[in-house]
Amino acid sequence: QKEVEQNSGPLSVPEGAIASLNCTYSDRGSQSFFWYRQYSGKSPELIMFIYSNGDKEDGRFTAQLNKASQYVSLLIRDSQPSDSATYLCAVNNNFNKFYFGSGTKLNVKP
Amino acid sequence: ETGVTQTPRHLVMGMTNKKSLKCEQHLGHNAMYWYKQSAKKPLELMFVYSLEERVENNSVPSRFSPECPNSSHLFLHLHTLQPEDSALYLCASSQAVLDYEQYFGPGTRLTVT
Numbered sequence: 001q002k003e004v005e006q007n008s009g010p011l012s013v014p015e016g017a018i019a020s021l022n023c024t025y026s027d028r029g030s031q032s033f034f035w036y037r038q039y040s041g042k043s044p045e046l047i048m049f050i051y052s053n054g055d056k057e058d059g060r061f062t063a064q065l066n067k068a069s070q071y072v073s074l075l076i077r078d079s080q081p082s083d084s085a086t087y088l089c090a091v092n093n094n095f096n097k098f099y100f101g102s103g104t105k106l107n108v109k110p
Numbered sequence: 111e112t113g114v115t116q117t118p119r120h121l122v123m124g125m126t127n128k129k130s131l132k133c134e135q136h137l138g139h140n141a142m143y144w145y146k147q148s149a150k151k152p153l154e155l156m157f158v159y160s161l162e163e164r165v166e167n168n169s170v171p172s173r174f175s176p177e178c179p180n181s182s183h184l185f186l187h188l189h190t191l192q193p194e195d196s197a198l199y200l201c202a203s204s205q206a207v208l209d210y211e212q213y214f215g216p217g218t219r220l221t222v223t
Contacts, residue, residue, distance in 0.1 A: 002152075004152065008150075042216070043200055043214035043215060043216050043217050044153070044200075044214050045214070046211055046212065049211075088152075088153065090153075097166075098155050099152070099155075100152040100153035100154075100155075101152055102150065102151060102152045103152075
């Protein structure tokens with residue numbers, strides 16, 4: 001079983017719609033959860049992190065965490081073509097144990 | 111220069127060659143990391159250094175040898191690699207090992223022939 005699982009996509013949404021990206025993790029003891037965005041040919045950049053159950057909002061982005069279900073999601077409101085990228089979910093189980101998912105490719109169509 | 115830099119950006123090497131990848135961070139961070147990114151696979155954390163001391167080695171083959179001479183520089187020495195080692199090698203840094211914000215370099219695209 002993979003530590004972090006994501007649907008590879010591609011997920012296609014029209015411009016202005018809400019994009020919903022999902023991630024599940026296997027270690028119930030996981031403490032920290034991150035979303036990175038990676039444009040084609042570029043390195044990952046952190047866009048959101050969440051530690052506690054519930055929602056965390058930052059501009060057009062909302063991260064949602066449900067530890068009981070071992071599920072974390074990223075919502076992108078008012079999606080723009082510039083949001084088209086691969087979104088990587090990462091989980092920090094404990095000291096130094098970082099696991100990334102394979103990523104979900106998002107296409108936002110003008 | 112700002113952020114995290116990596117050289118070379120592209121490297122082609124034979125299986126019997128020895129080469130080194132270099133990473134430098136200009137952020138004053140204390141922790142540095144090497145990741146491997148292969149096509150269709152998740153990012154794999156290879157090595158973690160905190161204040162120049164290796165704190166994690168995630169079962170990486172010995173043909174990969176890291177070196178951290180100071181908190182700003184990180185090297186990955188390569189020897190007798192295999193074709194399956196072809197990948198994008200990413201360096202990252204953060205203020206501390208437990209710190210959430212990891213800044214990535216642009217990566218070195220390695221091809222082993």
